[in-house]
Amino acid sequence: MKVLVIGKGGREHALAWKLSLSPRAKAVFCAPGNPGTASIGTNVPIASDDIKGLVEFAKAENIGLTVVGPEDSLALGVVDAFKKEGLRIFGPSKMAARLESSKAFAKAVMHDANVPTADFKICDHPDQAKTWIATRRYPLVVKADGLAAGKGVIVCSTQEEALKAVERIMVKEEFGRAAGRQVVLEKRMAGQELSLLSIVSGRTIIPLEPCQDHKAIFDNDLGPNTGGMGAYCPAPLGTKEILDQIDTEVLVPTVHAMKRRRMPFHGILYAGIMVTSQGPRVLEFNCRMGDPETQPLMMRLKTDLLDLLDAAVDNRLDEFEGKIDWDPRPAVCVILAAKGYPGTIEKNSPITGLHEASKLKDVQVFHAGTRFDSRNIVTDGGRVLGVTALGDDMVAARAKAYEAVNLIKFNGMQYRTDIGLKALSPLPFPTKDSSIDEDVDLKM
Ligand code: GLY
Numbered sequence: 001m002k003v004l005v006i007g008k009g010g011r012e013h014a015l016a017w018k019l020s021l022s023p024r025a026k027a028v029f030c031a032p033g034n035p036g037t038a039s040i041g042t043n044v045p046i047a048s049d050d051i052k053g054l055v056e057f058a059k060a061e062n063i064g065l066t067v068v069g070p071e072d073s074l075a076l077g078v079v080d081a082f083k084k085e086g087l088r089i090f091g092p093s094k095m096a097a098r099l100e101s102s103k104a105f106a107k108a109v110m111h112d113a114n115v116p117t118a119d120f121k122i123c124d125h126p127d128q129a130k131t132w133i134a135t136r137r138y139p140l141v142v143k144a145d146g147l148a149a150g151k152g153v154i155v156c157s158t159q160e161e162a163l164k165a166v167e168r169i170m171v172k173e174e175f176g177r178a179a180g181r182q183v184v185l186e187k188r189m190a191g192q193e194l195s196l197l198s199i200v201s202g203r204t205i206i207p208l209e210p211c212q213d214h215k216a217i218f219d220n221d222l223g224p225n226t227g228g229m230g231a232y233c234p235a236p237l238g239t240k241e242i243l244d245q246i247d248t249e250v251l252v253p254t255v256h257a258m259k260r261r262r263m264p265f266h267g268i269l270y271a272g273i274m275v276t277s278q279g280p281r282v283l284e285f286n287c288r289m290g291d292p293e294t295q296p297l298m299m300r301l302k303t304d305l306l307d308l309l310d311a312a313v314d315n316r317l318d319e320f321e322g323k324i325d326w327d328p329r330p331a332v333c334v335i336l337a338a339k340g341y342p343g344t345i346e347k348n349s350p351i352t353g354l355h356e357a358s359k360l361k362d363v364q365v366f367h368a369g370t371r372f373d374s375r376n377i378v379t380d381g382g383r384v385l386g387v388t389a390l391g392d393d394m395v396a397a398r399a400k401a402y403e404a405v406n407l408i409k410f411n412g413m414q415y416r417t418d419i420g421l422k423a424l425s426p427l428p429f430p431t432k433d434s435s436i437d438e439d440v441d442l443k444m
Contacts, residue, residue, distance in 0.1 A: 003306065004029045004058055005037070006048050006078065007069025010335075010368035010386035011291035013037050014298040015067055015305070017364065022306035031057065035377050036367025048073045051081045058087050065090065065310060068267075071288050075101040075147055079267075090309045092267040092287045096258055099265070100287040103143045103184045110282060113257035115250050117282040120186035126170040129183050133162045139188040143284075144169045146179030150227045151342075153284070155188060191276035192422065193283065194237050195293045196246055199308065200269045201317040205251050209300065209326055210238025211293040212422060217342060219418045226342045227383055230419030232332045232394070233296035237275055237422075246273060246280050254285070266312065295366050295388045296331035329362075332397040332420045333388040334405050338369060339412020341382040345369075349379045349411040357404040362390040365404065379410055394423045 003025050005016045013036035020028045020040045031054060033043030046053040048070050058066055066082060068074055068091040077094035091097075098105040104122045109115075118141070123129035133140065142165035144152030152175045154165035162185070169180040193215070198207040212235040217223040250271055258265040270286035270293075289297075298305070302325040311317050339346040351370065354377060358365045366388060369381015387404045391397030398420040405415060 001025060001064035001306065002027045002029065002061055004031060004054075004061075004063045004066040005033075005069060006031055006054060006066065006073050008032050008034050008037075008048070008368075009069065009291050010366040010383065011289050011294040012069040013366040013368070014295045014364075014386070014388075015069065015289065016041055017366070018298040018301060018305045019067070022304045024304070024306050029057075029061065029063070034367045035370050035372050036365070038372075049076055051076055051078050054078060055081050055085055055087065058082065059085060064088060065306065065313065067091075067309060068288060071097070071100050071147055071286065074267075074287055088313050090267060090313050092265055093263065095263040096265045096267075097287045098263075099254075099258070099269075099285040101147050102145055103284065104145045104182050106285050107184055109254060109257050109261070113253035115253055115282055116280065118186040118189050120184055122182060122184055124182045126166055129166045129170065129185060130163055132185055133159055133166065136187075141186050141188050142166055142169065143184040143186070144175045144179040145182035145184060146176065148175035148179045151175060151225075152179055153225070155225070189274045189276055189281055189283070191274045191281075192237055194235055194242070194273045194275050194280070195231070195270065195290050196238065196243070196273060197268055197270045197290060197293060197297070198251055199312050199317060200255055200265050200267060201312040202264070202266075202315050203255075204317040204321065205247070205255055205269070206317060206320060206324065207243065207247065207251065208297055208324070209233050210235045210243065211290065211296060212237060213290065213293055214416055214419055217337070217414075217416075219416050224342055226337070228290070228292045229335045229337065229416045230333055231290070231292040231296055232330060232397070232420040232423055233293065233300055234330060235423060242275060242280055246271060250280065250282055291368075292333045292335055292383075292386050295333040295364075295386045299331040299364060299388050299390055300327045300329070301325075302327055327390060329390045329392055330394045330397045330420075330423070331388060331390050332394070332401040333366075333386045334401050334415055334419050335368075335383050336385040336387060336405065336408060336410075336413050336415050337383050338379050338381065339414065341414065345382050346412055347378070347380050348373065350376045351378060351384070351408065351410045353407040353409055354385075357387065357407040360389075360400065360404050360407075362400060363404045364388045365408070384410065384413075394420050
């Protein structure tokens with residue numbers, strides 16, 4: 001079978017790499033891909049938002065399965081467009097993908113389905129938002145309703161910061177007019193974040209192994225948020241008790257609620273969870289694989305990914321229930337980011353040491369913001385590489401990942417040195433945010 005992966009990040013390199021290992025994959029294409037995907041398949045110069053171009057390519061090449069990486073393609077209706085042409089594709093419809101593309105919609109679904117999440121208010125006018133903020137006495141999170149390339153969620157410590165966030169999203173429209181038409185204001189929760197990605201098809205929900213992402217740019221979760229500076233899998237935070245609770249209180253009711261709304265969910269349901277002292281609470285839903293969570297997940301997945309996604313597309317995912325095979329060893333992914341990230345980044349810096357790093361056993365260097373420049377590979381984006389390693393335990397996986405990191409160099413390279421450390425410490429209650437009491441509603 002010929003396979004197409006849509007996107008150009010580290011997630012897509014990891015997906016294409018895993019798909020290329022399937023004996024059933026005759027060819028793997030990536031649109032538009034990056035130098036990493038070019039090393040294991042064929043890149044095609046079609047952007048992830050060129051839905052017409054992607055459909056035409058899939059028809060002309062007789063692609064047997066398309067896997068969608070980024071959320072923007074889903075929000076534009078790539079799945080609907082492929083299905084209309086009888087093409088097989090893994091991912092949710094445009095309507096179902098609103099679980100990610102509209103935070104207000106996601107909150108409405110959670111509310112209807114009684115899914116545990118933070119108290120919230122949806123506002124479609126800045127004055128309404130400011131009045132609501134002025135009557136709260138607890139820290140807030142202000143979220144742009146629409147897609148904002150991972151930047152539209154502003155975690156605030158004071159009322160003043162929350163008011164500024166509303167100004168940035170709704171008045172200055174920093175994340176675009178459409179994204180800032182509404183805001184979701186919610187109570188900031190204390191705890192540790194867990195990413196639980198599940199494959200959903202019909203009534204079947206198969207959670208993958210729990211991961212932990214690291215959103216802040218600097219060690220110890222300091223500094224501004226990024227798309228993710230590293231991830232590890234499995235995350236011990238996802239105990240059996242917590243995972244069972246997420247399954248019964250979050251995944252099952254959400255999938256049922258989507259079905260009741262006549263927008264059945266197929267694809268990856270990524271629950272961004274805050275594990276609080278009161279139990280798991282949903283921070284957000286995404287409708288695609290996480291980046292960088294996909295990188296350690298694909299390192300550990302032993303089941304043939306093509307077989308698995310094929311079964312999901314054909315509504316026979318139940319064949320895999322309880323049968324997904326994982327490498328028992330943990331995996332750690334360290335993101336190497338460009339100078340200036342997550343602000344204005346420097347591009348075109350030559351990268352050295354890639355070959356040496358990828359020769360290490362149990363290491364994969366997944367490309368993201370890179371490009372070919374004649375015979376060199378140079379930086380071309382904020383998150384440049386995802387250096388991912390397996391180890392017999394978390395200490396060994398970390399050591400291996402950082403051994404590979406130390407071989408790679410480019411001007412202004414920045415990375416966190418603490419990826420995976422949380423897996424080595426006991427559960428963090430109380431947390432640095434323990435001043436936020438979950439039980440007491442401080443509304444005036
Ligand atoms: N790791 C965060 C995301 O994929 O949105």
